[in-house]
Amino acid sequence: MRETRDYDDIPGTYVFDGERCRRGYHLNMFCMSLNQAANRDAFRADEAGYLRRFPMSEAQRRAVLERDWLEMLRQGGNIYYTFKLAACDGLTMQDVGGLMAEPQVSGDAFRRMMLDGGRPIAGNRSKKERHDG
């Protein structure tokens, strides 16, 4: 594990630094492969079989098969890459946003939150501030 950094204090945020890139490299490259229509078809036809083309960890495979979007981030996924999987499933960014929220909410509820001005910054700046608050 690397040293603690100041951005580790930001709640609910997975900063895509070198450590995350190292951990998530093959997971992200799997997602990137979905840029090609033929690969999207092959993945849809046999998800687990398609994933065997990539030297991913078991935890990463499970997160993909279960569509556990937060777990993909914890396993080094980057949202621009994992969103390619979401798009392949026909999900919108609001659907995925809702599935990453705690507690989970529907895409419609997430969309309503955005229409009401989004998730406020107050109370969401800092883990320390939340803890002390």
Add this chain to the structure above:
Amino acid sequence: MAEIIAGIGTSHIPPIGAAMDNGKTGEDYWKPFFEGIAPAREWMAKTRPDLCILVYNDHASAFSLQSTATFSIGVADRFPPADEGYGPRRVPTVDGDPALAWHLAESLVLDEFDMTIVSEMPVDHGLTVPLSILFGQPDAWPCRVIPLAVNVVQYPQPTGNRCYKLGKAIRRAVEAYPQPLRVAIVGTGGLSHQLQGERAGLINTAYDIDWLDRLVNDPESIRHIGHTEYLRETGSEGIEAIMWLVMRGALHANVSEIFRYTRVPVSNTHYALTILENRGR
């Protein structure tokens, strides 16, 4: 001699392109947005720059984690729309300007900005959505475009100060180009948004508006804002705003903001658009 005549900042949110491509601009969600940006299109149609230098980021389309370049410049004749995972956008191929692009590449590297030079690449929504915002749906884009890609996906992104200085170097390079071209520079991305994690959906309007005011009138006061402040205050993807500093650096110290439009939300983002013209030296 060539000259930078204006700078434009705009977010590059994919659903804006999708709304246009799929004929949804008249729907309740989109109608106010497209009415809101209409004056920018009118300004663009009236101003008609010969060329746009478009500062954007790639989203795992042309580039990937295989090789992360901090600053890249496209020197090709043409740049096709990318398939980002749901089929390429049905928008015109982008015509480049290899002569000016190579001039910029040479000038910037010799000026100690170590550009990656890209001879072949597709361009994704980061580049084509701003063109759709500024030009609508023509059969061919009305001006040439030089793509200038900035890494904002992999931490550490370049600092805001480095981006601002790159803008100044771009201005020096453009002004040394012997052809009489009228060039606009477009900074894209931002403002506050967070797509990932439990904090997804974050919007910080007050921070954005203050930042935008200072971008226009006092850019020196924001060039040293660090990564953690952007990540914390504007969300993990809000750090794209550093690309607006490239645009601002390429303009004079004094500018006039001739148009601004902002809206919360467009998709998950605080959308902003600004048009800046130089006000003398």
